[in-house]
Amino acid sequence: MALAPAVTDIEQLKGHPAVARVAGWNPRAVEGVKFDRDEMTIYVERSAIRQASALLRDDPTCPFNYLSDITCVDWHPSEPRFEVIYHLLSIPNKERVRLKVKLSGETPALDSITSVWPGANYFEREIFDLFGIRFNGHPYLRRILMPENWEGHPLRKDYPVEGYR
Amino acid sequence: MAHLTPTPALEPGQDKTMILNMGPQHPSTHGVLRLLLEIDGETVVRMMPDIGFLHTGIEKTCEAKFYHQVVPLTDRIDYLCPMTNNLCYALAVEKLLGLEIPPKAQWLRVMLNELTRINSHLVWLGTHAMDIGAMTVFLYCFREREDVLRLFEAVSGQRMMTSYFRIGGVALEPPLDFFDRVRKFADAFPSKVDEYEGLLTGNPIWVMRTKGVATISAEDALALGASGPTLRGSGVDFDLRRDMPYSGYENFKFKVPVRQDGDVFARYMCRVAELRESIGIVKQALDGMPSGPVKANAPKVVLPDREKMKTEMEALIYHFKIVTEGFAVPEGEVYQAVESPRGEMGYYVVSDGSAKPYRVHMRSACLANMQTLPKMCEGRLLADVVAAIGSIDIVLGEIDR
Numbered sequence: 377m378a379l380a381p382a383v384t385d386i387e388q389l390k391g392h393p394a395v396a397r398v399a400g401w402n403p404r405a406v407e408g409v410k411f412d413r414d415e416m417t418i419y420v421e422r423s424a425i426r427q428a429s430a431l432l433r434d435d436p437t438c439p440f441n442y443l444s445d446i447t448c449v450d451w452h453p454s455e456p457r458f459e460v461i462y463h464l465l466s467i468p469n470k471e472r473v474r475l476k477v478k479l480s481g482e483t484p485a486l487d488s489i490t491s492v493w494p495g496a497n498y499f500e501r502e503i504f505d506l507f508g509i510r511f512n513g514h515p516y517l518r519r520i521l522m523p524e525n526w527e528g529h530p531l532r533k534d535y536p537v538e539g540y541r
Numbered sequence: 542m543a544h545l546t547p548t549p550a551l552e553p554g555q556d557k558t559m560i561l562n563m564g565p566q567h568p569s570t571h572g573v574l575r576l577l578l579e580i581d582g583e584t585v586v587r588m589m590p591d592i593g594f595l596h597t598g599i600e601k602t603c604e605a606k607f608y609h610q611v612v613p614l615t616d617r618i619d620y621l622c623p624m625t626n627n628l629c630y631a632l633a634v635e636k637l638l639g640l641e642i643p644p645k646a647q648w649l650r651v652m653l654n655e656l657t658r659i660n661s662h663l664v665w666l667g668t669h670a671m672d673i674g675a676m677t678v679f680l681y682c683f684r685e686r687e688d689v690l691r692l693f694e695a696v697s698g699q700r701m702m703t704s705y706f707r708i709g710g711v712a713l714e715p716p717l718d719f720f721d722r723v724r725k726f727a728d729a730f731p732s733k734v735d736e737y738e739g740l741l742t743g744n745p746i747w748v749m750r751t752k753g754v755a756t757i758s759a760e761d762a763l764a765l766g767a768s769g770p771t772l773r774g775s776g777v778d779f780d781l782r783r784d785m786p787y788s789g790y791e792n793f794k795f796k797v798p799v800r801q802d803g804d805v806f807a808r809y810m811c812r813v814a815e816l817r818e819s820i821g822i823v824k825q826a827l828d829g830m831p832s833g834p835v836k837a838n839a840p841k842v843v844l845p846d847r848e849k850m851k852t853e854m855e856a857l858i859y860h861f862k863i864v865t866e867g868f869a870v871p872e873g874e875v876y877q878a879v880e881s882p883r884g885e886m887g888y889y890v891v892s893d894g895s896a897k898p899y900r901v902h903m904r905s906a907c908l909a910n911m912q913t914l915p916k917m918c919e920g921r922l923l924a925d926v927v928a929a930i931g932s933i934d935i936v937l938g939e940i941d942r
Contacts, residue, residue, distance in 0.1 A: 379639040379871060379873075382873070412873055412874075413636055413637070413639075413873060413875055415874075415875065415876065417874075441763060442763060442766070443766055444766075444876075444878065444885060444887060444904060445876070445887055445889065445902075445904035447889055447902040447904075449891055449899070449900045450900075461889070463876050463887070463889070463904070467763075467777065467779050467784075470784050470785055472876070474876065493764060493766070494764050494765050494912070495764060495765040495766030495767075495909055495912055496766075497912060498908055498909070498911075498912055499908075499909075502908075506600075519593075520592065520593060521592065521593040521596040521941060521942075522593065522596065523593075530598060530601055531600060531601055535601075537601055537602065537604070537605045
């Protein structure tokens with residue numbers, strides 16, 4: 377089975393309910409799209425993530441009513457360094473979409489979406505703990521897996537696998 | 542491990558509450574979960590779960606391994622359902638590679654996955670009942686669990702950390718009498734489930750301890766990211782095996798048990814019904830087991846047979862290359878979710894085109910399910926906390942990774 381090349385042209389992907397919804401709301405909120413290996417990715421502008429996720433949750437035709445996961449990837453040393461990744465699931469439509477927000481390496485921060493999905497709480501705390509990304513408006517942004525007095529953020533690429541000795 | 546010093550915001554005039562520390566070594570926390578409970582007499586006012594005691598940095602370790610070396614790490618995330626984790630990781634990497642898996646391997650995977658679900662649910666049922674005070678059920682469940690573990694040992698050589706699934710199929714053909722042994726177990730098992738149900742379902746003490754306890758509505762469960770039986774016990778009819786099938790689940794017929802009440806009893810009934818459905822899937826897999834190879838035809842990814850490696854030059858070269866330098870995976874990213882015994886287990890794998898994964902993230906069903914705990918317990922009795930923890934079936938290895 378050969379892999380089909382990724383589609384990144386927004387005009388071709390307008391048919392996807394999530395793309396249509398976010399682009400229809402504010403075309404500038406969509407920085408790019410990618411359809412690869414049957415998975416849809418929308419690159420969302422940093423300040424629009426909270427509204428975009430609320431919009432997708434309340435979509436009347438294809439409600440993305442379930443937040444599967446939030447995670448982060450560190451692309452050190454390139455810039456923008458971090459990508460925060462949201463996996464949304466539409467239970468009625470059996471559809472998934474991935475939202476991505478790019479963040480710079482200097483004091484990375486973005487809006488928390490705990491007001492939209494209370495379930496984002498622990499996921500965002502985990503990213504704060506392991507990547508050092510701040511979520512503005514999070515109700516309890518403290519380390520969750522590592523001890524409180526831990527130095528550094530272990531999942532960053534410039535953090536050695538064996539830890540600091 | 543975060544908040545070592547609790548700072549509960551006490552309202553003026555509410556100084557009658559006290560902080561109770563539960564765990565991390567409390568037997569009913571199923572591992573090392575610490576709960577900070579603010580209690581007013583016997584009533585829980587506030588609950589703060591504290592996790593991280595089992596954090597081993599598996600996600601970081603994965604980044605330093607070849608793709609095929611990650612498989613044994615996935616066992617250790619959720620030690621009660623190793624095969625489900627193996628499957629999820631293997632599916633994710635296979636999707637990255639664009640690899641097709643022969644039907645026999647897919648059916649074997651489904652069959653073993655359902656046996657894993659039975660294994661996991663048996664541990665849950667035994668320990669959950671023991672937490673609430675029904676000691677006997679534990680012994681009954683572990684009797685059957687032993688049978689399942691013997692099957693795992695026969696097929697993989699290991700009882701718990703099986704690592705049997707490989708990228709591109711399964712490790713090796715199951716032994717000759719394996720299917721007969723599985724059938725023997727599958728034929729005997731439904732009557733055993735009747736025994737558990739005979740001990741619990743109609744038991745007045747059990748019903749009093751579980752009915753109407755730790756309820757959660759469908760809206761709350763969805764908003765907090767609950768999945769699996771925790772979600773289905775609240776009336777949301779969603780199962781990844783049926784609704785977004787993977788690994789050939791679309792070929793199997795099974796019902797998805799759903800209960801509307803959202804209490805401990807509803808979640809119990811869902812899981813017990815799942816035990817029966819799982820054994821049905823195992824039987825279907827046995828009846829329709831296709832013949833053919835158990836590994837994909839992809840010499841650059843799948844290790845060659847031992848015999849071939851000894852007789853064919855090419856196979857030897859591939860073997861040497863895979864073992865010493867791994868195999869490159871095309872650039873890209875994949876999120877693969879499977880229905881684990883606890884809910885949506887997801888693997889997010891990012892490849893930068895090299896032989897080591899750039900990032901492996903595990904979406905833990907328990908981590909999200911645990912967020913429902915305060916909602917379930919606040920305003921209720923302290924003794925119900927134990928029932929609530931048991932009912933969401935947490936595995937701390939998966940939460941902390």
